[in-house]
Amino acid sequence: MIKVGVLGATGAVGQRFVQLLADHPWFDLTVLTASERSAGKKYREVVNWRLDVPFPESTGNLTVSPTSVGAVKDLDLVFSALPAEIATGIEDEVSRAGIAVCSNARSHRMEQDVPLVIPEVNPDHLGLIDIQRDKGRDGFIVTNPNCSTIMLCMALVPLRRFAFRDIQVATMQAVSGAGFEGVPAMAIYDNVIPYIGSEEEKMESESKKILGTFSGDRIEDAPIDVSASCHRVPVIDGHLLAVWADIGASVDEVKEAFRSFRAPFEGLPLQPDRSVELMEQPDRPQSRLDRNRGRGMTVTIGRVRPGLRFIALGHNTIRGAAGASVLNAELIHSKKYF
Numbered sequence: 001m002i003k004v005g006v007l008g009a010t011g012a013v014g015q016r017f018v019q020l021l022a023d024h025p026w027f028d029l030t031v032l033t034a035s036e037r038s039a040g041k042k043y044r045e046v047v048n049w050r051l052d053v054p055f056p057e058s059t060g061n062l063t064v065s066p067t068s069v070g071a072v073k074d075l076d077l078v079f080s081a082l083p084a085e086i087a088t089g090i091e092d093e094v095s096r097a098g099i100a101v102c103s104n105a106r107s108h109r110m111e112q113d114v115p116l117v118i119p120e121v122n123p124d125h126l127g128l129i130d131i132q133r134d135k136g137r138d139g140f141i142v143t144n145p146n147c148s149t150i151m152l153c154m155a156l157v158p159l160r161r162f163a164f165r166d167i168q169v170a171t172m173q174a175v176s177g178a179g180f181e182g183v184p185a186m187a188i189y190d191n192v193i194p195y196i197g198s199e200e201e202k203m204e205s206e207s208k209k210i211l212g213t214f215s216g217d218r219i220e221d222a223p224i225d226v227s228a229s230c231h232r233v234p235v236i237d238g239h240l241l242a243v244w245a246d247i248g249a250s251v252d253e254v255k256e257a258f259r260s261f262r263a264p265f266e267g268l269p270l271q272p273d274r275s276v277e278l279m280e281q282p283d284r285p286q287s288r289l290d291r292n293r294g295r296g297m298t299v300t301i302g303r304v305r306p307g308l309r310f311i312a313l314g315h316n317t318i319r320g321a322a323g324a325s326v327l328n329a330e331l332i333h334s335k336k337y338f
Contacts, residue, residue, distance in 0.1 A: 001026065001027065001028040002026055002027050002028065002076045002077055002329075002333060002338055003028050003030055003074065003075045003076050003077070004021060004027045004028065004029055004030070004031075004075060004076065004077045004078065004079065004329075005029070005030060005031030005032065005033065005071070005072050005075050005077075005078045005079070006018055006021065006029070006031070006032050006033070006078070006079050006081060007033050007067050007072075007078055007079065007080045007081060007082050007087075007090065007091075007094075008033065008034065008067065008080065008081035008082040008083070008086075009032035009033060009034055009043065009047070009064065009081070010034045010035075010038060010046060010047045010048070010064075011081055011179060011180065012050070012176055012179045012180050012317060013081040013104055013179075013317060013321045013322050014034075014081035014322075015047065015049060015050065015051055016051065016081075016317045016318060016321060016322035016323070017079050017081055017322040017325070017326070018032065018043075018047075018056060018059055019051055019053055019056060019322075020270065020318075020322055020323060020326050021079070021326065022056030022058050022059050023056070023058065024269065024326075025269050026269060026330065026333055027077070027326075027329070029059065029062075030062070030075070031062075031065060031071060031072055031075060031078075032059070032062050032064050032065065033064065033065045033066060033067040033068075033071050033072070034046065034064050034065075034066075034067065035066075035067070036066055038064045039064055039065060039066040040063065040064070041063070041064055042060060042061055042062070042063060042064070043059050043060055043061070043062045043063075043064055044059075044060035044061070046064055048180075050180060052237075067082065067086070067090060068090070069090070069093050069094055069097050072094060072099060073097065073099075075099055076099065076100060076338055077099065077100040077101075077102065077329060077338065078094055078099060078100070078101055078102075079102050079103075079104075079322070079325050079326070079329070080101055080102070080103040080104060080105055080325075081104055081105075081321075081322065082103075082105055083105070084105045084106045084107045087103060087105035087107040087108075088105075088107040088108070091103055091105065091107060091108060091141055092108075092141075094139065095132075095137055095138075095139035095140055095141045096137055096138060096139065097138065097139065098138035098139045099139045100139050100140055100142075100329075100332070100337070100338060101139065101140070101141045101142070102142050102143075102144070102325045102326075102328050102329045102332070103141060103142070103143045103144070103325065104143075104144055104321050104322065104324070104325050105143070106143075106146065106202065108141050108143055109143045109145065109146075109206060109209075110205065110206070110209065112218055112219070113128050113131045113132050113135065113218075114128060114132070114141050114142070114143055115127075115128045115129065115142045115143065116143050116144070116145055116206060116209050116210055116219075117142055117143070117144065117210075117328050117331075118144070118145065118150055118153055118154060118157075118210060118324065119263065119265065119268075119327050119328060119330075119331045120154065120157060120263045120264065120275045120276075121153050121154065121157045121210055121211070122210055122211070122212075122214070123264060123265065123331060124214045125210075125214050125219060126142065126331070126332060126335060126337070127214055127216070128214070128219070129142065129332075129337055131217055131218075140337070142328055142329075142332060144321070144324035144325045144328055145202075145206045145210060145324070146199070146202040146203065146206055146320075147173075147177055147239055147314075147316040147317075147320025147321055148171045148173060148199065148202075148203055148228075148230065148239050148241065148316075148320070149202060149203045149206040149207055149210070150299075150314065150319060150320050150324055151239055151241050151299055151312050151313070151314040151319070151320065152167070152169055152203060152207060152226075152241060152243065152312065153207055153210045153211060154275065154276060154299040154312070154314065154319075155241070155243060155276070155299060155301060155310070155312035156207075156211065156243075156245070157211075157261070157276075158257045158258050158260075158261035158276055159245070159247060159249075159254065159257055160211075161257060162247045162248070162249045162253075162254075162257070163247075163248075164224065164245050164246050164247045165223060165224050165225060165246060166224070166225050166227075166245070166246040167207070167224060167225065167226045167227070167243065167244070167245050167246075168226075168227045168228075168243070168244040168245075169203065169226065169227070169228050169229070169241050169242065169243045169244070170228075170229045170230075170231070170241070170242045171199075171203075171228065171229070171230045171231060171239060171240070171241050171242075172192075172231055172233045172235070172239070172240045172241075172242075173196060173199070173230060173231065173232055173233065173239045173316065174233070174235040174236055174237050174238050174239055174287065174316050175188055175232065175233075175234065175235065175236060176236055176237050176316060176317055177196075177232075177239065177316045177317075177320075178196075178232070183232060188232065188233075188234045189234060190234075191234065192231055192232070192233050192234075193231065193232040193233075194229070194231050195230070195231075195232075196230045196231070196232055199228070199230040200228040200229065200230050203226060203228040203230070204226045204227070204228055207222070207224070207226045208221040208222050208224060208226070209221060209222075210222075211224065235287045235288075237287070237291055237315055237316060237317060238287030238288070238290075238291035238313060238314070238315055238316065239313070239314060239316045239320060240285070240287055240311065240312070240313045241311065241312045241313070242309070242311055243309065243310055243311070243312060244307060244308070244309050245308045245309075246308075247308040249308070250306075251304055251305065251306055251308075254304055254308060254310075255278060255304050258276055258277075258278040258301050258304070259278050261275070261276050262275075263275050265331065265334065267334070268327060268330040268331060268334065269330060270295070270297060270323060270326050270327045270330060271297070271327065271330070272293075272294025272295060272297040272298045273294060273298075274293075274294060274298055275294070275297070275298060275299065276298070276299050276300075276301060277293060277294070277298050277299075277300050277301065278300075278301045278302070278304070279300055279301065279302040280302075281302070282303065284300070284302045284303075285300035285301070285302045285311060285312075285313040286313075287313060290313055291313065291314070291315040292315060295318070296315035296317075296318030296319055296323060297315075297318060297319050297323050297327070298314075298319070299312055299313065299314040299319060300312070300313045300314070
């Protein structure tokens with residue numbers, strides 16, 4: 001078993017990490033960290049469990065540690081759910097201490113030698129781990145993208161057989177993407193907020209790196225342009241994207257590409273039966289009805305129309321955050337990087 005911990009275990013994404021790792025067949029969850037005010041207490045005493053699944057009792061008696069290198073020094077791998085302003089330094093320190101880091105934070109995503117990975121899209125980018133080690137880092141850092149970027153790139157990867165350069169996307173993003181305290185009730189009830197700080201910029205830059213080419217020592221950005229407009233809507237979980245792409249293929253050809261797409265690997269515990277699933281109903285996918293497909297790891301596609309236009313939906317805290325990081329770690333383990 002790989003000994004793992006979660007940095008920032010009490011927040012929205014941290015709780016999702018704990019839920020996904022509590023009974024994982026490959027990973028032994030032994031360390032949870034949080035702020036100083038929670039350190040020294042049992043996890044059940046400090047966490048305000050808000051997920052729509054039961055609290056994993058096996059984690060309740062774990063004593064919460066302060067977020068430090070010392071707290072995780074005996075682990076093989078840590079998952080980071082830390083805010084970016086905290087993650088930058090601690091993730092670097094932990095990785096230089098010989099521990100692998102799979103991070104949901106944005107801090108290191110765009111660094112030249114750090115893989116920004118979606119397993120179904122760019123597994124070869126894990127080759128950057130060797131570059132990090134060649135530079136003297138005893139551990140390594142692997143990041144997963146922003147939640148809405150993951151949904152977009154997952155929707156685009158089956159279409160790589162067709163040429164495209166210009167992508168336009170409008171997102172309708174759930175409130176859980178802002179954390180438990182992120183959007184005041186009076187701001188989001190009866191409302192749509194047409195701005196999410198830095199979200200559009202992340203989608204536009206991260207997509208180029210993810211869909212880019214690994215040249216052996218660096219990533220060459222994909223020659224595409226992404227134009228994003230991001231909106232917060234009164235939905236608990238599930239980011240829905242309306243996508244326009246300059247693809248000249250017919251609707252039937254595009255639908256067949258979605259139907260025939262399969263992940264380039266198999267046997268990972270969190271891997272869904274279908275990473276991308278096409279729905280033919282004219283009013284699907286819908287956030288409430290379809291976000292939990294594939295245990296929250298499936299990205300659902302619908303309303304494919306000439307133009308080319310379609311809808312994509314994914315669970316933002318599972319496929320778009322903690323689940324993405326855990327799947328990355330499973331892929332890394334299968335490739336024997338630990």
